[in-house]
Amino acid sequence: MLFSTQEYLLLFLPLVLIAFYSCVHVRILRQLVLIGASLLFYGLWNWHFVPFLILLTFVNWFIACQYSKHLQKHWLTFGIILNLLTLGFFKYTNFFAGTVEDILGIQQTHWAIVMPLGISFFVFQKISYLVDLKRGAKSIYNIIDFFEFVTFFPQLISGPIVRHNEIIPQFQTDPVNPQLWENISKGLCLMSIGLIKKAGIADSLGMTCNPLFNQALQGQTLNMAQGWAAAISYSLQIFFDFSGYSDMAIGAALLFGLKLPFNFNAPYQSHNLQEFWRRWHMTLSRFLRDYLYIPLGGNRCGPIRQSSNLIITMLLAGLWHGAGWTFVVWGGLHGLGLSINHIWNRTIPFTLPRPVAWCITLIFLIFSWVLFRAENFSTATEIWQSMLGFNGIGNYKIRHNIVFYTAILLVLFCPSSQNLIYTYLRPSKWIAILGGIAAAFFILLIGGRIPDAFIYFRF
Structure with missing residues (x-):
């Protein structure tokens, strides 16, 4: 679903806003509304990659939690490498394979790899979070906050590339405040x-x-x-x-x-x-x-x-x-x-x-x-x-x-x-x-x- 379509502007966004403000004063409910809407937004492009998005997000959250328990940075190193390998597989496998084939003069049909929409952006978000932890940040979030941070649909597909400390602290603020209008x-x-x-x-x-x-x-x-x-x-x-x-x-x-x-x-x-x-x-x-x-x-x-x-x-x-x-x-x-x-x-x-x-x-x-x-x-x-x-x-x-x-x-x-x-x-x-x-x-x-x-x- 594109931002510049009538389906988004006249149907999806108004319905999400209605659901969000219907439970706005209960933090976990408004967060679950946004997470659910974000997964729906992503799934309307290709439902096959929704489990991938959920799994990758959960794995990164789990790695951060394991680091907070043991303070062993190899967990973070593993997470960073995992994210890079994931991005490399989906986005660059055929590119590097084709380059090698050109150098060696080999003709081979490329693999039918479909790149998940927005992977370049949400992988960078996860990497920045893990690197910040490795540099000494103390920010370990609950699973709801982390999922909303990663999946928030306005920035999920093409950014902006948002850092965890820029948006997660905002989740605790009730949107119905003097700045609402x-x-x-x-x-x-x-x-x-x-x-x-x-x-x-x-x-x-x-x-x-x-x-x-x-x-x-x-x-x-x-x-x-x-x-x-x-x-x-x-x-x-x-x-x-x-x-x-x-x-x-x-x-x-x-x-x-x-x-x-x-x-x-x-x-x-x-x-x-x-x-x-x-x-x-x-x-x-x-x-x-x-x-x-x-x-x-x-x-x-x-x-x-x-x-x-x-x-x-x-x-x-x-x-x-x-x-x-x-x-x-x-x-x-x-x-x-x-x-x-x-x-x-x-x-x-x-x-x-x-x-x-x-x-x-x-x-x-x-x-x-x-x-x-x-x-x-x-x-x-x-x-x-x-x-x-x-x-x-x-x-x-x-x-x-x-x-x-x-x-x-x-x-x-x-x-x-x-x-x-x-x-x-x-x-x-x-x-x-x-x-x-x-x-x-x-x-x-x-x-x-x-x-x-x-x-x-x-x-």
Whole structure:
């Protein structure tokens, strides 16, 4: 079930809210409602993986309890390895097998392994919890709290990647408190913004970039205008698609009185790659920083070692996004770009003018997103050649050009969703009326077509 469907917005979410607030004052009952709803939400995609989700969650909770009894860290090490092996089996078995086959020249049919939806996200949550325990955290939770933490449906499939100490302490607070209506109003606003981003902007941009990338995949030559249209439209699409999902996830959580961390903060307004990764998929960035980059040595070492740490971190970040060499190289490009950024700051006593730095950063991002989207290296190369003018300038009429140019203005000049809701938007009946009309329009809009899955569902 997608957030951007009428079934979710008009049936599932309202029914869960009714059940939740019917027993809201009894903590264990409201928690069981959310756990049950979350398992139903997950099962509507594929019931076969519900037992897997339950078992993996229970095993991690059991490991944490065993550690608390015996204070033997080998329990935590075992749990971390188990989670990594689980993720590796479902997501990377065919990738590594295919790589070995290519090296050895062996032809073999890949195994029919179906990857559980959201496994990259909920496995990272469990790993972060076990690592925190290994570092000295004293947080051992009861099984109900732990299950709600892992399975909470707004963030189960594609994040944000929530840490245990950010959300579990909130479970004890009765949602019916002085902040109730503020949370509900902000939640509805964020959900409306996310729905507009997804159904109104991202899906429309996909009608431009998808055909062009498919043409390049089939070996058709694109001209310069087509190449830039493909690259820019995808750069916009992936932002509005994923930030729209995050807005809807955070908004839905607020309806239940729970606050999730924000995931985007106007990333295309960044002036260097370091700033971009502080603004893009922020919960993944901090996970990579705290659980990979810093343990490798971070910036507490010389420039060569720091560059190695950055490149290793981003190579693994690329691999996390997808089991393919295009993702690995995409991560490597960002690692190299971050290394250059740090070396420049350390050794060159000169700061580029902010407009120049912003242009360089944005152009790098647009070119790198091509590799992220392309099915293979030849497709990416074809589009890059087109963007550089090797196939002629040509022309191209962008579909939904009003949406395209509006999207550009929004990402370059407008504040992030959280700043808009928490800083600039003040309570007003006119805002409520207009927001309600806009939400109703887009709910009706998505009713007459097959919804596009969120891009990050594939990861």
